[in-house]
Amino acid sequence: MSDKHTITVTVNGHVYTDDCEARMTLADFLRRQCGLTGTHLGCEHGVCGACTVFLDDVAVRSCLTFAVQADGARISTVEGLAEGDELNTLQKSFQEHHGLQCGFCTPGMLICATELLRDNPNPTETEVREGISGVLCRCTGYDGIVKSVMAAADSQRDGVSESGSIS
């Protein structure tokens, strides 16, 4: 039994239309059909968090969502974070504060941290740790990741106050 569907999704501003079996996860669709291999698959059962992406602006585990369910949706992956060729504030902060070692969990960490800072621009360290708690770093490099997110929050605040554009 093969239940085929044709879906259209907008990923990082680009429109993709392709066929998929009903059982294809969104993660596999992004990696295989869209060629966007920045989204990593670790456990494939919703524990490791490496596959986290934005589905209509909400961070979800793409290994627990079927591609067919995302038909018509707007998706952002780690590839969509940079501003042109420039890393964004959070990505630069990960680079500067040793926020990645092997890099496997990094896409999930970046997406979760992006959502956290969007919803809570002034997080405490505890809130940052809770915000990334759904992503496992097997290098156990959590201190660097937490520092990176805290520093990115600082940079974003400074940026806002310098440009005076908060209101």
Next chain:
Amino acid sequence: MKPPPFEYRSAHDSAEAVNLLTEYGDDAKILAGGQSLVPLMNFRMARPSVLIDINQTHDMTHIRADDGHLVVGAMTRQRVLERDQTAGSAVPLLPAALAHSGHTTNRNRGTFGGSLAHADPAAELPTVLVALGGELTVQGPSGKRTVPAEDFFLAPLVTSLEYNEILLSARLPRLPQGTGVRVEELARRHGDFAIVSVMAAVHLDSNGRADLVRIAAGGVDSTPIRLHEAEAQLSGTALDDAGIDAAAVAAADSVHPTDDVHGSASYRLEMVRVLVARAIRSAITHQKEGHR
């Protein structure tokens, strides 16, 4: 770690979902947030031949409060419920419990009704429903019926839903203004399923006597368990230390945990005793400090 093949159907409202369930019978499963079902499918522990997706429905996504009750639609995302002020002020035990339920990304997608229908005996939302005496509204081909929470959960992952019934919503009694609530949960890591959880709601009247005591435990029996005997011992009393300790012993006497890799039955019994006492004391403090 890929799910077996299945046929995908999307329902546009609850009635269509019921029709599809009736058409496909036992081979079909409802797909809500997928945070429990999809891992089971990826492990090949569940092999439904048809999935009926209810993410496109709009008649099961609501949070409504009246004078007496809070009604939450089954397709309400857990994260939405956690942050909803109407729900938090009517039933403050809900956001307190949801904070322990997986991680933000699970709650972003996971639904209120999905957790209830999945019926894991260690999950937080079923324990809240049992603690507060909630009622579940289900719809089948011949109409709706209402089931008290204690009759809905039958065994691990087993509910009183018939094969062609769908959970529409659940109704919780509004807690009196100022009710103190507390969730005490023992888990290996934050966000894991509870080894033991205890949920308590306590309200003291103007004379310092408890006019509302609700306690339930999760992870210690085949379903969440309302701790009726402990509630009865504490109701109408001033909740003094000796009374709380005695009620905690009664609580441990009324559950039947089993051994598993996370903890022995005797350890769980001891933890029920400890966590019931701790939850009641913290709930009293919560009321006195006026956190709402």
